[in-house]
Amino acid sequence: MKRIAVLPEGSVSHEAIEFLFEGEPLDLKHFKLISDVFRAVDSGSVQYSVIPIENTIEGSVSLHMDWLVNEVDIPMQAEWVYPSIQNIIGHGSEFLRQDGTYDFSKITKIMSHPVAIPQCQNFIRQHSPDANLEGVNSTAEAVEIVKKNPGNGWVAIGTKLAARKHGLDIMAERVTDHDNNYTRFVLIGHEPVSIPRKAAHVKTSLLVTLPEDAPGALHQVLSAFAWRKLNLTRLESRPTKKRLGSYYFYIDVVETVDSVLLTAAMAEIEALNCQVRVLGSYPCFTYPSRS
Ligand SMILES: O=C(O)C(=O)Cc1ccccc1
Numbered sequence: 511m512k513r514i515a516v517l518p519e520g521s522v523s524h525e526a527i528e529f530l531f532e533g534e535p536l537d538l539k540h541f542k543l544i545s546d547v548f549r550a551v552d553s554g555s556v557q558y559s560v561i562p563i564e565n566t567i568e569g570s571v572s573l574h575m576d577w578l579v580n581e582v583d584i585p586m587q588a589e590w591v592y593p594s595i596q597n598i599i600g601h602g603s604e605f606l607r608q609d610g611t612y613d614f615s616k617i618t619k620i621m622s623h624p625v626a627i628p629q630c631q632n633f634i635r636q637h638s639p640d641a642n643l644e645g646v647n648s649t650a651e652a653v654e655i656v657k658k659n660p661g662n663g664w665v666a667i668g669t670k671l672a673a674r675k676h677g678l679d680i681m682a683e684r685v686t687d688h689d690n691n692y693t694r695f696v697l698i699g700h701e702p703v704s705i706p707r708k709a710a711h712v713k714t715s716l717l718v719t720l721p722e723d724a725p726g727a728l729h730q731v732l733s734a735f736a737w738r739k740l741n742l743t744r745l746e747s748r749p750t751k752k753r754l755g756s757y758y759f760y761i762d763v764v765e766t767v768d769s770v771l772l773t774a775a776m777a778e779i780e781a782l783n784c785q786v787r788v789l790g791s792y793p794c795f796t797y798p799s800r801s
Pocket residue numbers: 517520521522523524562565594623625626647648649650693
């Protein structure tokens with residue numbers, strides 16, 4: 511049975527890993543902090559860890575991408591996309607009107623994961639513009655804190671799974687600004703993983719560092735992919751944190767790392783005095799589109 515580290519029960523990450531393995535029995539080890547989820551693989555206590563890395567509305571989860579580069583050296587072994595369906599969860603009785611509807615203006619605090627809150631700006635602005643917003647370690651933790659603190663007007667943004675687990679009311683469903691709100695997850699670990707699904711394609715994630723003060727270097731790097739017709743699905747700069755204005759480039763290529771074309775492209779880029787680090791080469795799984 512696969513032993514996998516993931517954020518707490520009822521988190522979006524928890525739902526996402528269950529979806530990926532389609533109900534295959536898993537030995538899930540839940541952690542409150544994403545840093546512990548990252549570290550669990552290297553401690554040997556699990557084979558894999560579930561990491562959210564990008565969201566439709568918010569873009570890259572920069573903190574997690576930076577962790578993958580700076581704090582651990584654990585390859586990506588799979589990527590998949592899962593819908594982030596967020597709900598307003600709380601002690602409904604605190605907000606009930608006579609007619610049985612909820613008075614969301616009575617909400618004093620909205621808690622959730624820092625990536626989840628910005629996904630629900632329209633609801634917050636329209637219904638609870640004066641509520642305090644508080645980021646916590648996961649959507650599931652937010653639901654647990656609200657459960658333990660009745661009578662304050664607090665609500666959480668989280669999953670129905672978390673609401674059921676903690677016996678709270680789902681006061682408003684699907685409150686994300688856009689209905690097609692998805693999160694990209696990666697499974698990190700030191701060994702390839704077998705997944706009971708048909709992969710949509712393969713991908714190789716690279717971290718490219720340009721030589722200092724080399725005008726046109728980025729253009730040359732991109733040319734190494736372009737003229738080989740290698741399809742790039744991501745090009746993102748992130749600070750190296752060494753000095754202001756110093757960046758890494760995350761590049762995702764729809765190709766296996768050992769292919770002739772990608773091997774040649776990486777050799778060409780290294781010949782330009784760039785550093786190329788492979789963050790992983792792995793199968794990618796999509797979420798079945800609602801027909
Ligand atoms: O906090 C959670 O439930 C997570 O799994 C992190 C997260 C938060 C928001 C969208 C996707 C993943």
